[in-house]
Amino acid sequence: MSTRTPWWIRVPVLFFLIFGLMEYFIDSGEKPAIIEYPITQFFMFMVLMLLIAIELIVKSVENIMFQTLTEEGKERYLASKSKKVEWKWAKNLYQRLTKSRSLEREEEIILDHNYDGIRELDNVLPPWWVYLFYATIIFSVVYLVRFHIVGDYDQALEYEQEVAAAQMAIEEYKKTAKNLVDVNTVEFLTDASDLAAGEKIFVQNCVVCHMADGGGGIGPNLADEYWILGGGIKNVFNTISEGGRDGKGMVAWKQTLKPLEMAQVASYVLTLGENTPANPKAPEGEIWVDPDAPQSEETPATEQVSDSTDVAMNK
Numbered sequence: 458m459s460t461r462t463p464w465w466i467r468v469p470v471l472f473f474l475i476f477g478l479m480e481y482f483i484d485s486g487e488k489p490a491i492i493e494y495p496i497t498q499f500f501m502f503m504v505l506m507l508l509i510a511i512e513l514i515v516k517s518v519e520n521i522m523f524q525t526l527t528e529e530g531k532e533r534y535l536a537s538k539s540k541k542v543e544w545k546w547a548k549n550l551y552q553r554l555t556k557s558r559s560l561e562r563e564e565e566i567i568l569d570h571n572y573d574g575i576r577e578l579d580n581v582l583p584p585w586w587v588y589l590f591y592a593t594i595i596f597s598v599v600y601l602v603r604f605h606i607v608g609d610y611d612q613a614l615e616y617e618q619e620v621a622a623a624q625m626a627i628e629e630y631k632k633t634a635k636n637l638v639d640v641n642t643v644e645f646l647t648d649a650s651d652l653a654a655g656e657k658i659f660v661q662n663c664v665v666c667h668m669a670d671g672g673g674g675i676g677p678n679l680a681d682e683y684w685i686l687g688g689g690i691k692n693v694f695n696t697i698s699e700g701g702r703d704g705k706g707m708v709a710w711k712q713t714l715k716p717l718e719m720a721q722v723a724s725y726v727l728t729l730g731e732n733t734p735a736n737p738k739a740p741e742g743e744i745w746v747d748p749d750a751p752q753s754e755e756t757p758a759t760e761q762v763s764d765s766t767d768v769a770m771n772k
């Protein structure tokens with residue numbers, strides 16, 4: 458490193474370079490290494506001390522050398538020292554990239570026409586511009602071959618891939634965010650663990666009025682096809698969350714149960730239809746027809762699945 462770079466640039470640059478390398482190489486998960494492993498704070502402190510020590514040593518060596526110089530040598534040394542900080546290489550690079558002519562040498566490239574005192578310089582095209590232009594040509598050739606001749610991929614494929622990836626991300630998210638369900642996003646839970654949890658909640662809170670087999674008592678029969686407030690996972694979830702009609706005795710459970718618990722017990726309620734209750738209450742309400750269900754045999758099988766996320770996302 459040239460002595461032209463002053464210490465107050467050299468020390469911080471080296472320090473942050475080492476810091477960056479450390480963060481890059483130490484695998485510390487989410488948090489930066491400096492927080493995850495406090496020992497690295499000590500390490501960086503030592504690095505800083507070392508850098509300062511090196512600067513001091515270099516300074517004093519320089520000083521000793523200076524004392525040994527002859528008078529003339531000292532003068533020359535001081536003269537070279539007093540020059541301002543120069544970024545020689547940066548200046549050279551700038552000159553190479555622009556090929557600009559200095560003001561003093563402009564005469565060499567001036568063109569000989571003159572319009573009312575306005576004259577023109579015959580500057581070369583700046584190399585940075587020319588190289589950029591070449592780069593765009595190379596890019597266009599690669600692009601042309603890749604997408605118009607070979608046909609690597611097109612927008613439609615790109616779109617499909619992104620949608621598929623997003624779909625997977627949604628599925629992934631739903632698994633971690635079960636408690637975020639509401640009446641718009643709730644789905645019939647088929648997992649045995651969810652249904653078992655639902656049964657537990659049902660036994661604890663609901664059997665007093667609906668009976669363990671869903672046959673009904675104070676509350677209506679939950680095991681038949683008739684529903685007062687609508688069947689299907691969304692209506693049942695809504696009834697459990699918001700309660701029944703005023704004065705009928707079915708309270709809103711959203712204060713007591715978490716959204717996931719309501720989804721679990723709602724799913725369990727829907728499985729009660731498989732039971733034949735010992736003492737069924739007479740049907741109340743109407744037979745529930747799922748509006749999402751296929752109207753006739755001809756409907757293709759794929760449309761039978763009603764994806765509740767679609768509903769929520771289209772809103």
Ligand code: HEC
Pocket residue numbers: 658659662663664665666667675676677678679683684685686687688693696697700701702703705706707708710722723726741742
């Ligand atoms: C205090 C008695 C009582 C308890 C406890 C009770 N319910 Fe009800 N439930 C009722 C009554 C009464 C109705 C009818 C409401 C109406 O007619 O509006 C009802 C209606 C329902 C319905 C709608 C039935 C239909 O035909 O539309 C569902 C679903 C339901 N309850 C589920 C539950 C669940 C799940 C629990 C436990 C978390 C529960 N209930 C606890 C009394 C109760």
